[in-house]
Amino acid sequence: xxxxxxxxxxxxxxxxxxxxxxxxxxxxxxxxxxxxxxxxxxxxxxxxxxxxxxxxxxxxxxxxxxxxxxxxxxxxxxxxxxxxxxxxxxxxxxxxxxxxxxxxxxxxxxxxxxxxxxxxxxxxxxxxxxxxx
Numbered sequence: 001x002x003x004x005x006x007x008x009x010x011x012x013x014x015x016x017x018x019x020x021x022x023x024x025x026x027x028x029x030x031x032x033x034x035x036x037x038x039x040x041x042x043x044x045x046x047x048x049x050x051x052x053x054x055x056x057x058x059x060x061x062x063x064x065x066x067x068x069x070x071x072x073x074x075x076x077x078x079x080x081x082x083x084x085x086x087x088x089x090x091x092x093x094x095x096x097x098x099x100x101x102x103x104x105x106x107x108x109x110x111x112x113x114x115x116x117x118x119x120x121x122x123x124x125x126x127x128x129x130x131x132x133x
Contacts, residue, residue, distance in 0.1 A: 023055045027079065030070055033089035035081035049078060
């Protein structure tokens with residue numbers, strides 16, 4: 001269990017560091033969650049693709065089945081996933097947020113520790129001030 005959590009944390013940190021923009025980060029998480037890349041082929045698919053808002057995850061229900069789609073306008077593709085893929089995406093997203101917060105907390109602790117070094121001046125030694133000559 002600890003090994004799995006460690007692996008997930010490492011993957012999350014890698015995803016945070018590799019993502020250059022929010023949209024590429026979202027695409028990375030969706031791909032990792034099992035979403036597949038599709039190019040609209042039929043006239044109906046092209047019409048739906050054109051009407052969808054770019055770089056936003058859309059929930060679609062058709063014929064009693066729920067699907068999720070993310071339009072990537074730059075590449076002309078969409079990432080499509082089912083409910084299970086969406087749940088994995090949500091979990092990865094939360095794990096990434098936790099990893100980011102832990103990293104930021106560690107950075108803040110390090111920065112605060114560095115701020116205390118030499119807080120009493122260069123001449124303070126265990127309760128007394130000394131002058132170097």
